[in-house]
């Protein structure tokens with residue numbers, strides 16, 4: 037290369053750099069629509085009346101937007117996040133005087149896709165009763181830990197767009213029933229309504245939500261039988277109905293939930309129909325909790341296809357009989373097993389002792405298990421992981437002293453039959 041072409045190259049390079057540096061300035065976002073601008077002043081004044089919004093942002097919000105709001109390239113507001121989450125800074129803190137008095141505050145944002153309120157309406161002296169309407173563009177609606185936001189659920193859903201994808205209402209004052217109209221939200225991927233004051237039965241129309249991946253109704257006052265139609269939600273990966281008053285039999289249609297990874301039905305009133313056998317067919321299941329339902333009966337031999345299981349909570353279920361040795365054989369990924377507060381008897385399968393290096397906890401407390409185990413090594417680990425109190429016929433003799441060849445905690449090898457770790 038001669039000097040001239042070097043020069044040309046350098047000039048071209050310089051021009052290119054200039055282009056890259058200057059282009060964003062040329063692409064400055066267009067001015068915000070005056071209606072959206074005005075609506076935003078109104079909304080922000082109602083969430084945080086102490087900040088002088090018009091003075092701080094006289095020319096709109098999209099040129100260098102505050103972190104709690106997102107604009108698209110055409111200067112339309114697409115996302116708003118209000119409240120407080122520890123370790124998250126991109127929210128606008130809510131004033132204790134925050135209100136939503138005008139129910140049409142949000143309808144002036146025709147491009148809004150996501151809105152969230154976390155720890156925003158928590159002033160118990162100032163309950164919020166107004167029911168806001170949201171624009172049809174909305175895809176994600178989140179209300180998390182707003183205990184003073186008190187509203188019946190049904191009218192709140194009335195004006196929500198049927199194309200909503202996530203409805204997450206956790207820890208608020210929503211009450212009343214889950215209305216039949218929930219079935220109209222065909223695009224829902226997540227319906228989480230935990231820790232509210234909801235009651236009544238799950239409507240059968242819920243079976244229309246074929247795309248639903250997460251259904252969480254935990255910690256409410258729901259009751260009645262769980263409708264068979266929940267078993268037709270074939271996309272579900274998480275089903276959490278814990279801490280309600282559901283009764284009757286756990287629907288056998290759950291056998292169709294082939295994608296289920298998390299099933300939590302604990303602390304309800306499901307009846308004495310035994311541990312459901314369909315569990316044995318849900319081969320993707322990782323966590324299953326049935327604790328606190330008097331299902332009774334013996335632990336069935338259903339474990340062959342359940343190698344993916346990590347956590348099992350079968351506490352306080354009125355279980356009788358012996359612990360099947362097959363549990364240990366197949367559950368290669370087990371980290372937690374709770375079988376405490378049942379009426380299990382007989383020996384503890386040897387396999388449990390071999391598993392101990394790999395699990396976090398096996399809780400067998402308050403049963404009627406019998407036998408003895410001599411532990412000459414790693415007794416502290418055994419005591420931490422294997423909970424055996426309240427089995428009067430079981431003798432665990434730990435003599436760890438003077439055990440020099442004992443490998444430490446997590447790395448201890450498979451135990452021997454006689455309990456040497």
Ligand SMILES: *[C@@H]1O[C@H](CO)[C@@H](O)[C@H](O)[C@H]1NC(C)=O
Nearest residue numbers: 119120130155156158159160
């Ligand atoms: C409400 O939440 C805020 C954090 O957003 C917190 O500082 C305040 O103490 C809470 N108020 C009440 C009454 O819980």
Ligand SMILES: *[C@@H]1O[C@H](CO)[C@@H](O)[C@H](O)[C@H]1NC(C)=O
Nearest residue numbers: 084085086130131132133134
């Ligand atoms: C809330 O409103 C009351 C009465 O209107 C007022 O005295 C108080 O200063 C307000 N608090 C805040 C943080 O704006």
Ligand SMILES: *[C@@H]1O[C@H](CO)[C@@H](O)[C@H](O)[C@H]1NC(C)=O
Nearest residue numbers: 139167168169191192194195
């Ligand atoms: C639903 O929207 C319509 C029209 O915007 C309004 O008249 C009605 O009051 C809204 N209903 C509820 C329950 O918010």
Ligand SMILES: *[C@@H]1O[C@H](CO)[C@@H](O)[C@H](O)[C@H]1NC(C)=O
Nearest residue numbers: 183186208209210211232233
């Ligand atoms: C739920 O309802 C009960 C009684 O109906 C009431 O005492 C309680 O405060 C309500 N909880 C919430 C979070 O609204």
Ligand SMILES: *[C@@H]1O[C@H](CO)[C@@H](O)[C@H](O)[C@H]1NC(C)=O
Nearest residue numbers: 230254255276278298300323
């Ligand atoms: C189900 O919900 C309860 C209460 O909201 C929660 O504590 C529990 O961890 C959830 N279960 C699963 C498997 O996520």
Ligand SMILES: *[C@@H]1O[C@H](CO)[C@@H](O)[C@H](O)[C@H]1NC(C)=O
Nearest residue numbers: 341342343344345368369370
């Ligand atoms: C056990 O867990 C490992 C690591 O997460 C995973 O690769 C393996 O597939 C699991 N085993 C079964 C049978 O699912």
Ligand SMILES: *[C@@H]1O[C@H](CO)[C@@H](O)[C@H](O)[C@H]1NC(C)=O
Nearest residue numbers: 379380381382404405406429
């Ligand atoms: C415990 O099991 C023994 C048989 O191993 C049985 O005789 C006894 O009644 C059981 N105790 C309870 C409280 O169920």
Ligand SMILES: *[C@@H]1O[C@H](CO)[C@@H](O)[C@H](O)[C@H]1NC(C)=O
Nearest residue numbers: 410411412431432433434435
């Ligand atoms: C516990 O084991 C030691 C050593 O094997 C033995 O000397 C002792 O008698 C045992 N204690 C009980 C209560 O069985």
